[in-house]
Amino acid sequence: MSALSLAFYALAFLTIAASIFVVTSKNIFHSAIYLILALFGVAGLYVLLQAPFLAAAQVLIYVGAVSMLMIFAIMLTARIADTSIRQTNEQTVTGLVVSLGLLAIIVYSLWQTPFPISDAPMPEGAGRTLGRLLLTKFVLPFEIVSVLLLGALIGAVVIAKKDPQRREPTMPKTPLPGATQEASR
Amino acid sequence: MMEIGLSHYLTLAAVVFCVGVYGMLTRRNAIGVLMSVELMFNAVNVTLVAFARYVTPATVTGQVVAIFTIAVAAAEATVALAIVLLIYQHHRGINVDQVNFMKW
Amino acid sequence: MLELDKLVKWIGDGIEAGIGALGLGPPWVILAQLVVAALVIIAFVAIVVLFLVWWERKISAHIQMRLGPMRVGWHGSIQTIADALKLLQKEDITPAAVDRGIYFWAPIVTFVAALAVYVTVPFGKGLVVRDLNIGILYILSITTFTVIGLLMAGWSSNNKYALLGGFRSAAQVVSYEVPMALAVIGVVMLTQTLSMVEIIGQQQKFYQWYIWRQPVGFLIYLVAATAECNRTPFDLPEADSELVAGFVTEYSGMKFAMFFLAEFLNMFTVSAVATTLFFGGWNGPFLPSWAWFMVKTLTGVFVLMWFRWTYPRLRVDQLMGFAWKFLLPLAFINIVLTGLGIYIFEP
Numbered sequence: 001m002s003a004l005s006l007a008f009y010a011l012a013f014l015t016i017a018a019s020i021f022v023v024t025s026k027n028i029f030h031s032a033i034y035l036i037l038a039l040f041g042v043a044g045l046y047v048l049l050q051a052p053f054l055a056a057a058q059v060l061i062y063v064g065a066v067s068m069l070m071i072f073a074i075m076l077t078a079r080i081a082d083t084s085i086r087q088t089n090e091q092t093v094t095g096l097v098v099s100l101g102l103l104a105i106i107v108y109s110l111w112q113t114p115f116p117i118s119d120a121p122m123p124e125g126a127g128r129t130l131g132r133l134l135l136t137k138f139v140l141p142f143e144i145v146s147v148l149l150l151g152a153l154i155g156a157v158v159i160a161k162k163d164p165q166r167r168e169p170t171m172p173k174t175p176l177p178g179a180t181q182e183a184s185r
Numbered sequence: 186m187m188e189i190g191l192s193h194y195l196t197l198a199a200v201v202f203c204v205g206v207y208g209m210l211t212r213r214n215a216i217g218v219l220m221s222v223e224l225m226f227n228a229v230n231v232t233l234v235a236f237a238r239y240v241t242p243a244t245v246t247g248q249v250v251a252i253f254t255i256a257v258a259a260a261e262a263t264v265a266l267a268i269v270l271l272i273y274q275h276h277r278g279i280n281v282d283q284v285n286f287m288k289w
Numbered sequence: 290m291l292e293l294d295k296l297v298k299w300i301g302d303g304i305e306a307g308i309g310a311l312g313l314g315p316p317w318v319i320l321a322q323l324v325v326a327a328l329v330i331i332a333f334v335a336i337v338v339l340f341l342v343w344w345e346r347k348i349s350a351h352i353q354m355r356l357g358p359m360r361v362g363w364h365g366s367i368q369t370i371a372d373a374l375k376l377l378q379k380e381d382i383t384p385a386a387v388d389r390g391i392y393f394w395a396p397i398v399t400f401v402a403a404l405a406v407y408v409t410v411p412f413g414k415g416l417v418v419r420d421l422n423i424g425i426l427y428i429l430s431i432t433t434f435t436v437i438g439l440l441m442a443g444w445s446s447n448n449k450y451a452l453l454g455g456f457r458s459a460a461q462v463v464s465y466e467v468p469m470a471l472a473v474i475g476v477v478m479l480t481q482t483l484s485m486v487e488i489i490g491q492q493q494k495f496y497q498w499y500i501w502r503q504p505v506g507f508l509i510y511l512v513a514a515t516a517e518c519n520r521t522p523f524d525l526p527e528a529d530s531e532l533v534a535g536f537v538t539e540y541s542g543m544k545f546a547m548f549f550l551a552e553f554l555n556m557f558t559v560s561a562v563a564t565t566l567f568f569g570g571w572n573g574p575f576l577p578s579w580a581w582f583m584v585k586t587l588t589g590v591f592v593l594m595w596f597r598w599t600y601p602r603l604r605v606d607q608l609m610g611f612a613w614k615f616l617l618p619l620a621f622i623n624i625v626l627t628g629l630g631i632y633i634f635e636p
Binding site for chain 2: 002004005008012015019020022023024025028031032035038039042045046048049050051053054057058061062065066069070071073074076077091092093094095096098099100102103104106107110111115117118120121122125130134135138140141145149151152153154156157159160
């Protein structure tokens with residue numbers, strides 16, 4: 001087995017195992033840590049796929065920002081080792097069947113499809129090409145994404161900001177059915 | 186042993202995607218659902234980058250699209266987490282099966 | 290001259306010959322070379338941190354008109370070694386109520402992240418483990434793992450002070466990472482490359498240093514870097530007078546030492562990056578390249594220490610407001626002006 005396939009199998013194992021833990025872990029904070037591990041595995045896969053720029057961007061954005069925000073939200077909304085609250089709903093069996101069925105369909109169609117695989121090597125300095133493409137051929141989506149990000153920024157601030165007009169309702173006005181016991185813990 | 190090729194990456198991406206689907210269907214915690222969605226985003230990105238590597242190596246279009254996906258995922262996570270915090274402020278709970286006040 | 294690149298190349302070739310004699314292929318040669326490089330860097334880093342701890346104590350003492358450690362060795366110069374031995378002997382306590390797995394891994398994540406940066410830090414001519422062509426981006430992204438470690442520590446300790454420390458460090462680093470990356474972009478626009486070695490190669494002469502063309506970028510980087518290292522005036526995650534010791538409250542012995550080591554390492558890293566980006570890296574007359582690198586980087590570390598013992602600590606809201614309302618717009622203006630400058634002066 002070559003070093004490349006060894007690296008691939010190691011990263012694939014890491015990514016898949018971590019993602020399974022993400023969806024099954026009882027403690028939501030553990031899920032977040034496993035999510036970071038899975039995202040790191042994906043970054044490793046990008047390196048194997050000769051996309052180092054994307055790998056760095058993946059770590060910077062997903063690990064540095066998205067996961068951090070999630071951990072932040074978890075810290076604001078949960079208690080430590082909150083394993084007493086059930087983290088899964090009653091759809092586990094259905095979910096398992098659906099996802100396994102989907103997996104079977106996707107994998108079957110993947111192995112049936114003849115992809116036009118090209119043996120041409122990756123050009124050197126793909127990062128440079130990437131930058132050029134973003135500002136020439138893909139400049140319109142690039143600008144749209146920037147507007148989207150601006151909108152998300154403003155939207156997040158507006159949504160999460162406390163309304164100064166409203167009187168601070170520290171206790172829930174309309175407690176959710178079944179939420180009271182869990183919240184009081 | 187086969188040489189690592191496109192199908193390996195696509196299969197891996199499919200597995201991660203389906204794990205994400207499972208998590209999205211079964212998680213009660215809204216942040217857990219969001220994490221599963223992020224897993225699915227990443228699976229799609231792996232597919233895109235794998236196609237860029239093995240099908241069109243000369244043009245890096247797949248990587249460009251992957252960058253857009255990452256940006257959109259970041260925007261989505263920001264807004265979604267803001268909404269989660271708002272729901273928590275109002276109702277002291279973020280389990281999605283209890284958030285049904287917009288149902289009717 | 291006393292350049293070390295010949296020595297490094299000689300050792301690398303020696304490893305290649307040795308592994309080749311065992312009949313193993315090129316991947317093993319690279320692996321062996323990387324292992325040796327990692328060991329050398331760990332040894333180097335340990336020495337640097339021992340020195341920095343002593344230096345910080347002496348600087349703080351002299352700023353406060355004290356003498357600092359004087360007993361062990363010349364002016365207390367081996368005091369840190371004694372302290373390190375003491376820390377290693379201490380019992381490694383795991384409190385009963387912590388989240389064991391995460392509590393165990395938190396210091397390791399922080400320390401490994403602080404160490405992994407050194408893959409692409411150019412210590413001198415030919416003294417770089419791997420000159421990645423995404424160099425500076427790699428450094429920016431790997432440093433984010435440091436905070437993940439702090440968050441893990443803060444959460445798993447199951448202690449409100451530790452949790453508050455974790456909160457603060459997350460908020461702080463997410464906020465200050467943005468202006469820091471934007472300040473780096475200002476330089477990258479001029480260099481047209483992300484590789485650390487190439488960036489240094491463009492600053493051969495004194496007047497070519499990028500600080501002359503990116504003074505605002507440098508100031509933003511300096512402030513953001515101080516915040517990234519959790520140093521005073523931005524040391525809120527472990528503010529001793531408010532939070533006991535923040536995220537390290539529950540840690541002792543070796544695990545505490547790892548956090549401590551990581552903090553000083555990060556300080557060295559940000560000054561090494563500043564040296565590379567703004568001060569011409571290893572370039573300089575007379576002295577060998579690695580000596581210039583060390584002189585410039587240690588000067589940067591000295592400035593950070595000087596900050597710590599001069600400024601009072603900020604409040605949390607001041608901290609966040611400063612990042613989002615002042616540094617971020619300034620960084621954007623800097624990028625626009627840099628773009629205009631490139632458009633006008635370098636067609």
